[in-house]
Amino acid sequence: MVTEARLLGEAEMDALALGAWILGTGGGGGGDPYYKLWNVKLLCREGRSVRLIDPETLADDALVAIVSTMGAPLVAQERLPDCHHALRPVRAMEAHLGRRFDAVMSMEIGGGNGLQPMMVAALTGYPAVDADGMGRAYPELQMTSFAVAGLPAGPFALSDIRDNDVVITNVVDTDWVERIARRITTEVGSTAAICMAPRTGAEVKRHGIPHTTSQALRLGQAVQHARREHRDPIAAILEAGDGRKLFTGKVVDVERRTSEGFLRGRARIEGLAADAGREFTVLFQNEFFLGRLGERPVVMTPDLICVVDAVSGDGIGTEAIRYGQRISVLALPGPEVFRSAAGLAVVGPRAFGVDLDYVSVFEATAP
Amino acid sequence: MVTEARLLGEAEMDALALGAWILGTGGGGGGDPYYKLWNVKLLCREGRSVRLIDPETLADDALVAIVSTMGAPLVAQERLPDCHHALRPVRAMEAHLGRRFDAVMSMEIGGGNGLQPMMVAALTGYPAVDADGMGRAYPELQMTSFAVAGLPAGPFALSDIRDNDVVITNVVDTDWVERIARRITTEVGSTAAICMAPRTGAEVKRHGIPHTTSQALRLGQAVQHARREHRDPIAAILEAGDGRKLFTGKVVDVERRTSEGFLRGRARIEGLAADAGREFTVLFQNEFFLGRLGERPVVMTPDLICVVDAVSGDGIGTEAIRYGQRISVLALPGPEVFRSAAGLAVVGPRAFGVDLDYVSVFEATAP
Numbered sequence: 001m002v003t004e005a006r007l008l009g010e011a012e013m014d015a016l017a018l019g020a021w022i023l024g025t026g027g028g029g030g031g032d033p034y035y036k037l038w039n040v041k042l043l044c045r046e047g048r049s050v051r052l053i054d055p056e057t058l059a060d061d062a063l064v065a066i067v068s069t070m071g072a073p074l075v076a077q078e079r080l081p082d083c084h085h086a087l088r089p090v091r092a093m094e095a096h097l098g099r100r101f102d103a104v105m106s107m108e109i110g111g112g113n114g115l116q117p118m119m120v121a122a123l124t125g126y127p128a129v130d131a132d133g134m135g136r137a138y139p140e141l142q143m144t145s146f147a148v149a150g151l152p153a154g155p156f157a158l159s160d161i162r163d164n165d166v167v168i169t170n171v172v173d174t175d176w177v178e179r180i181a182r183r184i185t186t187e188v189g190s191t192a193a194i195c196m197a198p199r200t201g202a203e204v205k206r207h208g209i210p211h212t213t214s215q216a217l218r219l220g221q222a223v224q225h226a227r228r229e230h231r232d233p234i235a236a237i238l239e240a241g242d243g244r245k246l247f248t249g250k251v252v253d254v255e256r257r258t259s260e261g262f263l264r265g266r267a268r269i270e271g272l273a274a275d276a277g278r279e280f281t282v283l284f285q286n287e288f289f290l291g292r293l294g295e296r297p298v299v300m301t302p303d304l305i306c307v308v309d310a311v312s313g314d315g316i317g318t319e320a321i322r323y324g325q326r327i328s329v330l331a332l333p334g335p336e337v338f339r340s341a342a343g344l345a346v347v348g349p350r351a352f353g354v355d356l357d358y359v360s361v362f363e364a365t366a367p
Numbered sequence: 368m369v370t371e372a373r374l375l376g377e378a379e380m381d382a383l384a385l386g387a388w389i390l391g392t393g394g395g396g397g398g399d400p401y402y403k404l405w406n407v408k409l410l411c412r413e414g415r416s417v418r419l420i421d422p423e424t425l426a427d428d429a430l431v432a433i434v435s436t437m438g439a440p441l442v443a444q445e446r447l448p449d450c451h452h453a454l455r456p457v458r459a460m461e462a463h464l465g466r467r468f469d470a471v472m473s474m475e476i477g478g479g480n481g482l483q484p485m486m487v488a489a490l491t492g493y494p495a496v497d498a499d500g501m502g503r504a505y506p507e508l509q510m511t512s513f514a515v516a517g518l519p520a521g522p523f524a525l526s527d528i529r530d531n532d533v534v535i536t537n538v539v540d541t542d543w544v545e546r547i548a549r550r551i552t553t554e555v556g557s558t559a560a561i562c563m564a565p566r567t568g569a570e571v572k573r574h575g576i577p578h579t580t581s582q583a584l585r586l587g588q589a590v591q592h593a594r595r596e597h598r599d600p601i602a603a604i605l606e607a608g609d610g611r612k613l614f615t616g617k618v619v620d621v622e623r624r625t626s627e628g629f630l631r632g633r634a635r636i637e638g639l640a641a642d643a644g645r646e647f648t649v650l651f652q653n654e655f656f657l658g659r660l661g662e663r664p665v666v667m668t669p670d671l672i673c674v675v676d677a678v679s680g681d682g683i684g685t686e687a688i689r690y691g692q693r694i695s696v697l698a699l700p701g702p703e704v705f706r707s708a709a710g711l712a713v714v715g716p717r718a719f720g721v722d723l724d725y726v727s728v729f730e731a732t733a734p
Contacts, residue, residue, distance in 0.1 A: 092536055096463070162539050164547060169459055170532040180531060183550040 002056040003130065003214065010044040012217060013037055013118065019220030020114025021315030022237060023212075023332070025304050027263070027286035028111020028137025029069035030076025030191065031317040036115035039083050043122040050121040055131045055210050058103065058201030064129055065090045066199060067116045068107035070141070070158070070181060071191035072263045073286055073319035074256075076112065079161055079191050083119040088159035089195035090120055096155055096167050097198065105129035105204065107144060107196055109212040110137025110287070111317070116193075131208040133196075135215075135335035136304050139262055139286035141181060142174035143347045145337045146199060149207040153177045157195040160188035186261040209335045215241075223313045233313025234328050237306075243332040244361065246291060246299055247280040248272055248310055251325045256318070262286055267307075267321050269329070280329060282307060284318040289352040291329060299331045299361040300354070302338035302347045306330040331361045369423040370497065370581065377411040379584060380404055380485065386587030387481025388682030389604060390579075390699070392671050394630070394653035395478020395504025396436040397443025397558065398684040403482035406450050410489040417488040422498045422577050425470065425568030431496055432457045433566060434483045435474035437508070437525070437548060438558035439630045440653055440686035441623075443479065446528055446558050450486040455526035456562035457487055463522055463534050464565065472496035472571065474511060474563055476579040477504025477654070478684070483560075498575040500563075502582075502702035503671050506629055506653035508548060509541035510714045512704045513566060516574040520544045524562040527555035553628040576702045582608075590680045600680025601695050604673075611728065613658060613666055614647040614696040615639055615677055621688055629653055634674075634688050636696070647696060649674060651685040656719040658696060666698050666728040667721070669705035669714045673697040698728045 008016070017037040024031070040050075058064065067090060069076060094100055104117040104124075109132040121128040133144035147153070154171035158181055166184055171177050177196075185192045199208070219240050226236035238245060249269040256265035264285050271278040283290040288305035291298055299305055307316045310326040321327075338347050339360070349356040375383070384404040391398070407417075425431065434457060436443060461467055471484040471491075476499040488495040500511035514520065521538035525548055533551055538544050544563075552559045566575070586607050593603035605612060616636040623632035631652050638645040650657040655672035658665055666672055674683045677693040688694075705714050706727070716723040 095536065096534075162543070163537055164535065164539055164543055165537040166547065167463075167534045167536050168531065169462065169534050170530055172529045172531055176529070176531055179554050180533065180551055183554045184547055187546055187550040 003054045005051055005053045008050040008052050010041050013040050013044060015220030015224055016213065016217050017115060017220065018223055019216030019218065020109055021111060022219055022306050022308060023109055023114065023216055023304065024111030024137045024287070024315055025306055026284055026288040026318040027073050027139065028108050029113025029116055030071065030081060031073030031111055031319045032077065033112040033115045035080050036112045036119060039081060040115055040118045040122050043083065048122045050118050051127040052130050052213060053103065053127045055129050055204050055208055058129065058204055060200060060202040062102040062201035063099065064199045064201065064204050065093065065101040065104045065120070066107050066133060066196040067104055067120055068113050068194050068196065069116060069191065070185050070194045072258045072261055073317055074258055074263050075190040077319055081112065083123045085159065085161060086116055086119040086193050087123055088165060089157035089193050092159060092165040092167055093155065093157040093195040093198065096157065096169065101126060103127045103129050106132040108132055108134040108137045109216050110134065113137060114216055128213065129204060130213040131204060131210045132212045133208060135209040135212050137287050138347055141178040141196065145207050145209055145335065147174040148337055148342050148346055151203060151207060152197055154197055156181065156197060158184055159193045161191065164188060182261045190258065190261050234308065234310065237308065237313055237330060241332045243330050245328055245330055247275050247293065247329040249275055249280060249327065251321060251323055251327060254321055254323065263318055269327065272326070282329065285352055286318060288318065290349065290354055297356055300349045300356060300358060301352060302334045302343065303361050304332040304334050306332055333362055370421045372418055372420045375417040375419050375485070377408050380407050380411060382587030382591055383580065383584050384482060384587065385590055386583030386585065387476055388478060389586055389673050389675060390476055390481065390583055390671065391478030391504045391682055392673055393651055393655040393685040394440050394506065395475050396480025396483055397438065397448060398440030398478055398686045399444065400479040400482045402447050403479045403486060406448060407482055407485045407489050410450065415489045417485050418494040419497050419580060420470065420494045422496050422571050422575055425496065425571055427567060427569040429469040429568035430466065431566045431568065431571050432460065432468040432471045433474050433500065433563040434471055434487055435480050435561050435563065436483060436558065437552050437561045439625045439628055440684055441625055441630050442557040444686055448479065450490045452526065452528060453483055453486040453560050454490050455532060456524035456560050459526060459532040459534055460522065460524040460562040460565065463524065463536065468493060470494045470496050473499040475499055475501040475504045476583050477501065480504060481583050495580065496571060497580040498571060498577045499579045500575060502576040502579050504654050505714055508545040508563065512574050512576055512702065514541040515704055515709050515713055518570060518574060519564055521564050523548065523564060525551055526560045528558065531555060549628045557625065557628050601675065601677065604675065604680055604697060608699045610697050610699040612695055612697055614660065615642050616647060616694065618688060618690055618692045618694060621690065630685055636694065639693065649696065652719055653685060655685065657716065657721055664723055667716045667723060667725060668719060669701045669710065670728050671699040671701050673699055700729055
């Protein structure tokens with residue numbers, strides 16, 4: 001189904017940020033979209049808006065910029081994002097290609113990266129494509145539907161927060177983009193704005209994850225609506241996202257370290273109410289990738305593991321999860337493409353160093 | 368004085384390699400030029416040659432490619448160099464600039480990098496400029512006369528041994544080129560071919576170190592001549608290079624480690640003949656940067672510290688110096704520009720982590 005183009009203003013940006021932060025599974029382009037949201041809102045208040053277009057309306061030969069912030073979430077919360085920085089790798093890529101882009105879209109809809117194309121779009125007037133390459137957030141660059149489809153990994157552009165712009169003009173594969181770009185990102189301070197390999201309209205239509213911006217908007221609006229109506233935001237998320245609640249409890253312990261450009265660690269949660277007496281652990285590499293009830297793995301990547309505030313339904317990031325928070329652990333289904341053999345090779349449990357065969361939480365018996 | 372253009376064939380390449388290896392002060396673009404020499408010689412045997420031109424004959428707006436191998440010498444001796452790899456960053460830079468180069472020259476005349484422009488020149492027909500940016504070899508990219516002069520540090524191109532090409536299109540300064548390029552080089556295996564910021568003819572004439580290719584040729588030919596005449600090659604080097612012999616002895620201990628993309632360590636030498644009973648230590652970071660007689664520093668960067676075989680006069684690299692070798696430690700004077708305050712800030716002892724004021728071995732009393 002092709003949806004009409006729609007204009008996103010300040011109100012939609014609020015909902016988008018809320019929804020993207022839930023889909024971020026704890027991370028995504030610097031984690032909490034709050035600062036990026038404010039950058040876009042300020043542009044909206046200057047009279048700008050963003051035109052969100054359906055991927056099916058792209059011409060086959062249209063050229064789409066795939067944008068993102070790369071780095072460790074904790075760092076991106078210290079160095080505030082800005083729209084002009086987000087635009088820099090796009091301009092570097094255009095200079096390299098010798099032509100302008102026709103549209104911009106997110107590498108990942110989750111977390112701050114859900115807002116990244118909005119920053120560029122609001123500044124340039126490029127339309128934003130209602131799609132992304134992950135349908136959530138993942139920590140590494142090769143974890144996209146485009147990489148699973150075997151599309152070219154380069155060229156690739158990266159800009160740090162100073163005046164350093166780097167273009168990887170030729171590259172062996174997406175793993176090498178990740179290795180080289182991760183090293184550069186670490187050296188420049190573990191945060192960088194990037195523009196990934198340009199995709200044609202035909203490639204976005206064939207291999208992108210469609211309508212994920214709308215999905216984030218819908219999730220965010222459901223939470224907003226529930227809050228206005230004094231209903232349970234968690235129930236609203238589960239209904240809007242076809243999700244399942246796995247656990248509710250209090251965070252009692254967090255291990256967290258920033259290494260090799262990633263934020264890694266785990267959080268332990270003691271059950272409350274119906275979950276009293278049980279313990280749940282979530283493991284993360286920028287994003288949550290595994291959840292254990294006691295010692296038993298019950299939910300794992302590529303299913304979305306969403307940790308949200310048990311009362312407000314706000315996303316909680318791996319950089320911010322802390323002792324004492326009352327949280328709910330939810331699972332949402334991810335895009336089909338990542339549950340294929342090729343998809344699991346790139347984003348399954350073993351891609352995160354966990355020796356488990358993927359079992360969907362939606363197919364297993366309830367924990 | 369402007370010299371005539373001259374054609375370099377196989378015989379000149381032999382002499383150039385010999386001389387460049389002495390000027391390499393233990394390193395320079397992968398250390399021992401032997402493998403690069405053979406690459407160029409094979410092209411010469413196919414009927415190619417290299418036209419060596421005086422920098423003064425460059426048009427002011429000519430564009431010169433500054434080429435080099437970057438990495439740890441030990442690694443470059445395991446992964447053999449080839450001319451097509453040396454050319455790749457030059458082509459990447461040309462694609463970035465949208466124009467062809469007019470000539471090619473060495474970032475550093477010392478070691479394998481003295482041959483680097485010859486590899487590119489023999490393959491492309493570009494003339495090689497009789498000049499470089501160091502007058503020797505130094506371990507880091509910002510240690511050039513162009514950086515001391517404050518010329519722009521970018522753009523910069525790097526190619527690994529696979530098919531990864533990276534262009535730093537904008538950069539804050541040469542320190543940032545070094546930091547970013549060193550991280551990439553380390554990630555791709557501690558060896559890469561690079562093309563540094565392009566220089567105009569006017570810049571090369573004003574800020575390059577002139578006639579260093581000729582100097583390497585002259586040194587090499589002096590050694591070849593001495594060997595043919597059964598005279599002492601060491602004396603020939605000292606005469607051709609205005610040098611001073613500091614020590615002769617046997618290597619008794621070597622510490623060596625490859626870290627952060629560099630080869631670091633030290634070698635201890637026990638005196639022989641006139642130096643019997645004394646001990647000399649040379650410290651290195653890819654290249655030799657400090658020599659101590661007993662505990663007393665007697666020679667230091669930017670003076671050239673050349674360790675050569677005591678009999679043949681062949682250069683000995685920091686990657687190859689080993690127990691039992693009979694060696695002579697020679698000092699040769701370096702380019703004036705590096706003895707200025709701006710020069711010493713970039714290549715003086717403190718740039719190598721040694722808290723010493725530079726004293727020229729040629730001005731101090733003999734050890």
